[in-house]
Amino acid sequence: MSPSKKNITVFICHAHNDKVAVQKLYRCMVKDRIDVWLDAEKLQPGQNWKHEIRKAILKSDVVIVCLSRAFSKQKGYRHEELKVALERAPLFSEDEIFIIPARLENCDLPESLRHLHRVDLFEDDGYKKLIRTLRKYVSTN
Numbered sequence: 269m270s271p272s273k274k275n276i277t278v279f280i281c282h283a284h285n286d287k288v289a290v291q292k293l294y295r296c297m298v299k300d301r302i303d304v305w306l307d308a309e310k311l312q313p314g315q316n317w318k319h320e321i322r323k324a325i326l327k328s329d330v331v332i333v334c335l336s337r338a339f340s341k342q343k344g345y346r347h348e349e350l351k352v353a354l355e356r357a358p359l360f361s362e363d364e365i366f367i368i369p370a371r372l373e374n375c376d377l378p379e380s381l382r383h384l385h386r387v388d389l390f391e392d393d394g395y396k397k398l399i400r401t402l403r404k405y406v407s408t409n
Contacts, residue, residue, distance in 0.1 A: 276402055279305045279328035281349045285338035289372045293334070293389065300399055325352045330365060330405065332398070333381065334389075336372045354380055365405055370398060 278297065282290040290306065297304045305324040311317055325331060331353040333339075353367050360366045369377055369386040377386060387401070388394045 275303050276329045276405055277303045277305065277327060278402065279325050279331045279349075279353075280334060281325075281331060281353065282334035283336060283339040283341075286334055286336050286372055289336075289389075290334055293332075293370075293395075296395060297399075302399075302402060321349060322352055325349060326356060330368060330402065332368045332370050334370050334372050335375055335377060335381075335386075337375045340375060340378065350378070350380065365401065368398065368401065370394075 280290060280294065287308070291308070294304055294306045294309060305328060307317070307321060310324065311320055331349075333350060333353070357366050367381065367384060369381045369384050371377075371386055371388045371390065373390055374388075377384075387398050389398065
């Protein structure tokens with residue numbers, strides 16, 4: 269990215285069981301100069317994690333929801349993160365991308381995300397498609 273372009277901020281929402289795959293995604297995105305917020309990397313000891321996660325979602329340009337069978341089975345805070353993102357999504361125009369469903373494996377999408385086109389990160393060109401989308405966002409904003 270050239271210095272004149274906006275630096276995009278991305279929040280990664282994921283299930284705890286997908287930590288290995290998400291860490292790999294995080295490292296690739298950092299290498300590609302994407303400013304990525306991942307709880308395991310950004311939360312500091314002693315911080316109120318619920319507050320920090322909510323703040324990070326609200327400040328992000330894009331939320332990537334990493335989907336898997338584990339995500340679908342998991343209840344609790346990961347779905348709260350998705351809820352916060354979905355509450356913020358109407359603030360964006362129909363042409364803007366805010367939430368990107370990213371499947372880590374072949375799995376169903378939550379009902380709340382079925383209206384959005386997904387990217388399959390388990391396919392050979394999945395990551396390239398994701399980065400292309402994020403770079404397009406940077407060049408248009």
